[in-house]
Amino acid sequence: MNDLFSRAKADLPSLIELRRGFHRCPELSMQEFHTAQRIESMLDRMGISHTRIGSTGVLGVLQGSLPGSRVIALRADTDALPIQETAEVSYRSQIDGIMHACGHDAHTACLLGAAKLLAEDRNKFGGEVRLLFQPGEEIGQEQRTSLLPEHWKAWSGCLVCTRLMKSLPAPSA
């Protein structure tokens, strides 16, 4: 566990950059095309297979190499909001009138960070981890695209969602 935590901490600078990259290029609900491509190319680099769900949803599937049939799902939403960013930060939104004001840039980066660690550890677990990158959460479309009905009928397992808490201190890198 300590090893996992220290590996996560070591990845922190690149995860911050990743999150800022998503923050610079926000996309509205159901138009998350570049975001989905970015996610897919990162999953490719990690050796995680994936499928596009609808236009902009991505489902990654990571199989553990030990015996086992349990499934756990980790989920992040990917869309941004029609809000003008006013913050003067280096990573401010490059798209007029759209910004990641709800933290989905961080949700997505966190899930990719977890995916990387899990992919490195795939020989330490059995069963399957599903990585859900859900579009359209801000307009309530995520169930429709989702990843839920067709893909989860035969599934019994656990679903973990990402959320941010500003009150928690950030770990130092």
Ligand SMILES: [Zn+2]
């Ligand atoms: Zn949201």
